[in-house]
Amino acid sequence: MSTLAPALPRRTPLTSFAGTWHLTRFMLRRDRVRLTVWTVSLLALYAYFVTALSTVYPTAEDREGRAALMEQPASVFLGGPNYGLDDYTIGAMFANEMTLWMIALLGVMNMFEVVRNTRAEEESGRAELVRSRVVGRHAAVAASLLTVVIANVVFAVLGSALLISAGDLAVEDTFALSTSIAVSGLVFAAVALVTSQLTTHGRGATGLALAVLGVAVLVRGIGDLQAEPGEHGTWLSWLSPIAWTQQMRAYVDLRWWPLALSVVAVLVLLALGAFLASKRDFDGALLAGRSGRAEATGTLSSPIAMAWRQQRTALFWWFLGTFVMFGATGTYLGEGVEEMMTDVPGGTEMFGDDPLTGFLAIMILYAALAAAGYAIATTLRAKTEETEGRLEITLAKPVSRGRWFGSHLAVVAVGAFVLTMISGALALWAGALVNGEVELGTFLKGGAAFLPAVAVFMAVTAALYAWVPKITPVIWALFAFTCITGMFGPLFDLPDSIAGISPFWWVGRYPQEPIEASHMIGLSAVAAILLLVSFVGFRRRNIPA
Template sequence: MTAQVVQAGAPTVPSSPSALTGTGFLLRFMLRRDRVRLMVPTVALLVFCVYYVTATASLYPTAADRLNRAASISNAGGVLLSGPGYGLDNYTPGAMFANEMALWIMVFLAMTNIFQITRNTRAEEETGRAELVRSLPVGRHAATVAAWLVVVIVDAVFGVLSGALITAVGGLAAVDTFVLAAGMVLTALVFAAVAAVTCQLTVHGRGASGMAFAVVGAAALIRGLGDIQRPHGSWLSWLSPIAWTQQLRPYFEVRLWPLGLSVAAIVVLLAVAALLAGRRDLGEGLLRERVGRADAAPSLAKPFRFAFRQLRTALLCWMAGCVVMFGLCGAFLGENVGKIANSLASQNALTGRIFAGDPLGAFLRIFILHCALAVAGFSVAAVLRVKGEEEEGRLGLELSRPASRTNLLMSRVAVVMLGMLVLLVVGGGVTLWAGSLLSHGQIGLGELAGCAATFAPGIAVLIAFAAACYAWFPRATPLAWVLFAVVIFESFFGRLMELPDAVRALSPFWWVGNYPVTPVEPSHMVGLCVAAAALVALAVAGFRRRDLVTG
């Protein structure tokens, strides 16, 4: 009886939750918290897909027009930047979409998925919020599974809507369109599974996403090199998940079995991620971090040197990416670049206007424009990193030293400005010139470097605007990305849609002009520099006046 009484009065020990306990709760929370982050890129990509199929149908209405377009990408550079080239002999609007846009849609979806996975898993562990959540009855793998289900839901919605809209608006074959949409979604989910693995390796969210982005870049490069080696792909191409979707051959002779490769890769990668997650402690990574100095170098007491140290790794990674990407793009600028530019100029009335007067100069500017947009995106993100430093309390520690707010903010802006200039001129102009030498190109170094340098004042305005938004109203920093989106839209579609100059003038890149097609307008360059300087001064004034966020 005594034993029974003691047993009855003993406290009840709660059973430990299963590995997936709380997954549904976390899924609902992530969907609600990130609804805007998920909806905006998805809707934007859907609009772009619909616009592309309708625009190409109007630009290339006849088979002869489309064959002329196919001839302009039937070279090593075109294969590298598009696809293996199925259906070029009978270039339909569907084949055009599959060859020229599927690669970039897959890359965009993959990057979005990587950001979402790292944000909801590794970043939560890095900030300590995951530990608070795990103090509740939440399983070990609940956060990872919930993050994975978020990207599955969003990608599935995109796949269904894109297939339906492209079929309805563009009049493309329904079966081929939905097969292509399924392939793009599965490829993006492969890279989401890669991110789930990299999140187990490092303790930092940026490191995990950086490794996953490197895999995306390697996959795109391997696919391109493999397709260049042999028409319609070689064995090297099949090492890339991107090639698995392109080898579906939509709008040519569609086949389904490559989808199984993506499904198998997802299953294997998720199993590896689960295995690795079971072998590490919460908040830790499996890769050992490099042991640093016992004390900081004296030079890091200077705000400029400290800001450079924070951005050094990102700058080196972006420089490596620019060298690889634009070095290979230099193949477009070989000895036949003049013929390619003239061919593009003769495709239709619109391309005739775009390339009028100087087809070669307009062709060079398109390459530099892509580099400038990439560098602009990096620069805006680099400036806004200071917001995260403030929210996590590290910026306040910096200001506890004898360093003024003006010096601190100006140092960060200066490092980003200098990094932008190096990436733009060296990673873009010089690298394109070096790549053209490999294919016996005759383009001058000064012409490419000068064209790249003309974009620097426009990017400086974007950097200064982002700094001003952060300095005065940190919650307004998304406006910097809105302006960046305006720049992208105007650069690609401003002339195509014949927007009025009053609207196009909202983009700093519009003021840059069309060098080397037309001479640089000195007053525009000076105006952009003055606008950037005024925005920086405004940012300093705002940063000195407002209180810092303490948590």
């Protein structure tokens, strides 16, 4: 008599989204510091901006000059369609002047987070290990989206509370604006999900997503510039997701229906991303990369040539974006603009006794901040090369540590110089030519004055990476402090002992103030010493660390 084997338990079919909640919890835990820094920084920008507006423009009469400034073409391009200029309230000021920047910054955060948790995980091989467990095909994508949704909801709620408490703004309009900014940020998160299906590498997916964001900013700006007097935007403006939030007319004549366009865009992009994901193999891409050469060309025979090849695309986009932005900003400068600056309330506190040179000093400061941000981000590319294993392979070849590290930093230094002097100072000068002849030397001297301070940022980043790679995010805290003191230091009258923590404080505000040669020498010496320390640390520690 034969016996039958016991029946095996029936296996539950694995769904496409199995494990989504577990991955979401993991992503939130892993990226808690990154998301917290981003969110707190954006909320701080919220609070500082509305507080500064309330301090500098307390009455309706004070805000009339600001409204006149917003009618300039550069303000329309960099701000938006500008509703409510006839009765320019603090709420209307915030909606007109901050919506674009908040959407852009939140969109960048979302794109980085989505690519980090999808395409970058596939590229590193970790996603394959995760998928070997009880995890569905689309679980990682869904979890990455849920992660940014949670972060955006937190931002919208806390941001609304900050605006209502700090600026005494209308509750409904505030929640409408913050919600729409968050949903617009999710549009670009969905864009990143689509681009992650197209390219093999995370950098390519991020680059494509950033390009879409840049096009959205450009299309919205050109569309608003084409509007006739009295109109607010054109059909071209409505092609950009950024315009949908601005067209809600918060604090002027609130309407909710443009928010639906952002919601529909998110759903359509998610459906497109899911469709594209189903058409590619795991760790594959829909855009096939070009076949490489059998042998490297002579231009790649040195570490510095390789570093240039790795960084040139990022430098191009940084250069293009900053040149357009500062070229447009430069149109505020030149003949006939000084009288307008004088009429702006709070001009003495913000620009000093000479508003034109004071405004120029602030614009050069902003150009240097952009160059410092580039220097930090690009220097940290060395850390990425190490964590992803490519540096260890490179150093196995006849390439010394010092030669590789020096080559990487040399390319970073060239890029920071180009952004400070060409897409910064020179672009401002080119924009100022619209209003008449201006002296080129003043712009170039102002840009050159910030080069040692930018070098300090690069050197501090290099030293942190060389000695203690785990704490490199600290440099972003110093950068955020520098931005705050540079933008709001004169308004809040920070003591020198605190403001002096920023390397940019030692530069001063040329041409409003003379350049101190001793400060330039001191900053250069600090940068040189830190670079030397970084080379010593990089040669001494283990790789990978």
